[in-house]
Amino acid sequence: MASEDVVMIEHAYAPLRTPLAVEEDIYGTTTPQPCRVYKRRFFGLAQLVALNIVCSWSWLTFAAVADTSAQYFRVSITAINWLSTGFLFAFLLTCPIVLLTLHKHSPKPSIVAASVLISVGSWLRYAGTKAGTHGNFPLVVVSQFIIGTSQPFVLASPTRYSEAWFSPSTRVVATALSTLANPLGGALAQLFSPLLSSSAPSTIPNLVLYTSIISTVACLPAIFLPSLPPTPPSHSLSDTINDHLSLPLRTALKRLLTLPAFYYLAIPFVIYVSAFNSTATLLSQILIPYGFSEDQAGLAGACLILVGLVFSAIVSPLVDRTSSHLLTIKLLVPLVAISYNILIFIPQTKGFAAVCVTMGLVGASSFALLPCALEYMTKISAEIGVGAEVSSVLAWACAQGVAGGLLLGMDALRDDANNRNMHKALILQCVLAWVVVPLPVFLLWKSKRTT
Secondary structure (H helix, E strand, O other): OOHHHHHHHHHHHOOOOOOOOEEEOOOOOEEEOOOOOOOOHHHHHHHHHHHHHHHHHHHOOOHHHHHHHHHHHOOOHHHHHHHHHHHHHHHHHHHHHHHHHHHHOOOHHHHHHHHHHHHHHHHHHHHHHHOOOOOOHHHHHHHHHHHHOOHHHHHHHHHHHHHHHOOHHHHHHHHHHHHHHHHHHHHHHHHHHHHHHOOOHHHHHHHHHHHHHHHHHHHHHHHHOOOOOOOOOOHHHHHOHHHHOOOOHHHHHHHHHOOHHHHHHHHHHHHHHHHHHHHHHHHHHHHHHHOOOHHHHHHHHHHHHHHHHHHHHHHHHHHHHHOOHHHHHHHHHHHHHHHHHHHOOHHHHOOHHHHHHHHHHHHHHHHHHHHHHHHHHHHHHHHOOOOHHHHHHHHHHHHHHHHHHHHHHHHHOOEOOOOOEOHHHHHHHHHHHHHOOOHHHHOOOOOOOOO
């Protein structure tokens, strides 16, 4: 390879991916160094895991104890739901910035930005709960929105980070660990918020204080995160580097949005992420009308997420080893729809064990699908010369926006005349889940080269 060619590759690669390191021999000729992975990649992965946990924990802090929070702030349940709904809509505000940042730079600037937003928003939220006898609810709403703007930074970075630091055979696992840490934070909120509040309105400020301390501790290591490894983790990445790393963002978006395969996968992804977010947010309101307590709703929410994490930990390595992304997606999509079908009827049984089993089914199918779908979108994008950050940000932005809309719709369908039950809302969620089931059948994409 001529020296001029190496310089061109380095120039295209440096702003966006691991710089293609070169060494000079005794004749003055530069040649690429062998690709490798580095142990330090786990530090960044751990940081992404921590940020996703505290971001999601902040999202569901009040949703897990909706009735108690409403009593403390002296507002309606709908107002408490807006703390979660606004959090999701906040994603749309910063996602263009995230897209540009990830497209032009390493993942580190996005991770640092998320850390700052989470820390600042957390302490403002605590100030809102301590202002006056019943807090300052508008300040809590604003601070919740600030934390919500960190979402695209932590949700869109995993595929980008995995692509930059991990070999192709371990990327699904790496993406799964960092992405699924987000719902793990939701599980912790569902589990600990009822315990820390003890169903007593006066304990809400302490609940937020503990969350703020944990969030700040989780965010601090971000400034020490390495930007990019000295050499790319795989030859496949360096081989495709000139295809999409210097591609203008507008061109990349145009290519992706004219690709039918992207829609066949992205639309189910959007609907199922929206349904999961709505279920996690409204779970206490789904169960309490049938005689369940906030503590039981919290345990059911923890079951929803923890079972999903365990199942995903089993499935993700198998998908990595067998490269069976497409088959896994086609099997899991109808299973997710079936689980939401069952959820319509389970609360009426008033059986806590049945609720936990159903929550486990929803979590297992959804969590196994999530990282697999994200990685397959990355493969689809790479085949047309588009970076992983473009498909990831676009899919997550649509998912969070639709989730906010679905939350509003489900809240409006709450039957206040019949003990505030959410039966009609669960039917709406189930119908949406089934509508998108046929789409992955049309996914006939076959990669022309290993990515």
